[in-house]
Amino acid sequence: MHNEGFVSLVGAGPGDVELLTVKALRLIQQAEVIVYDRLISGDILKLIPAGVSRIAVGKSPGAHCLPQNDINEIMINLATAGRRVVRLKGGDPYLFGRGSEEALALKKHHIKFEVVPGITAAFGCSAYSGIPLTHRGLSRSVKFITGHFSNDEALEYDWEKLADQDCTLVFYMAMANLLTICSQLINAGLDAGTPAAAVENGTTQSQRRIISTLGLLFAEVSAQRIQAPAMIIIGNVVSLATDIDWFQQSLEMTVYDESLAASR
Ligand SMILES: C[S@@+](CC[C@H](N)C(=O)[O-])C[C@H]1O[C@@H](n2cnc3c(N)ncnc32)[C@H](O)[C@@H]1O
Missing domain, CATH: 3.40.1010.10 (Tetrapyrrole methylase, N-terminal domain)
Structure with missing residues (x-):
């Protein structure tokens, strides 16, 4: 058969x-x-x-x-x-x-x-970096957005619609256009002080997390050489990242423990 x-x-x-x-x-x-x-x-x-x-x-x-x-x-x-x-x-x-x-x-x-x-990577990065996607009083909705168009076409959005302080913005594939994304959102009226994060290799032992603001995120991501795969999360919910982190801290503890062990 x-x-x-x-x-x-x-x-x-x-x-x-x-x-x-x-x-x-x-x-x-x-x-x-x-x-x-x-x-x-x-x-x-x-x-x-x-x-x-x-x-x-x-x-x-x-x-x-x-x-x-x-x-x-x-x-x-x-x-x-x-x-x-x-x-x-x-x-x-x-x-x-x-x-x-x-x-x-x-x-x-x-x-x-x-x-x-x-x-999906947004859920993984959210949970493993202490950034809920919604939180009462901080965010009422979430948008999943591509930060890259096929054939490297210029990123064109209605930025004013995206620049909503009550919404969490999650950008996939955004590294090449990060400067454009941050500048366009600020030009469209989103406060440059809005909390913003980048999460590289989310959920893995090599996860790295940058917690910053919309105005400074690009400079910090460049300085730390954050690379794909990385997730960009913009919105008030990022302000909880230090308070409810449970994973990043454990990674940093591991590095600390290893350095202690090496010095023995
Ligand atoms: C082509 S998309 C695939 C998305 C996938 N289907 C999903 O649901 O997560 C690839 C993008 O997902 C994001 N991504 C995937 N895995 C990731 C991870 N472990 N940490 C951070 N971002 C990740 C990055 O933005 C990357 O550029």
């Missing part, structure tokens, strides 16, 4: 392996082929059983990657050949993850698929 292929579009979360869902873990363990992105952490790749084929299709910022059509074609060919494919994507497949483009391509080729949500 001919086995019918199947594709699971699976969100792998933001980095910490323990933020994988139980379903994602089961699918990784049962897959025949795993097609994965660059942001999938090494710890998650270690969960792939020996003997399971792995295909890396990810890119680093600004560097060459497989075009989306080629990635779609790989999945379609594997599924048509009857393979059980797990397409492992960073964070959540449907939030700036092109998961829906892949789902449309599979649908067009009559390939059965499922979508498994993952913890």
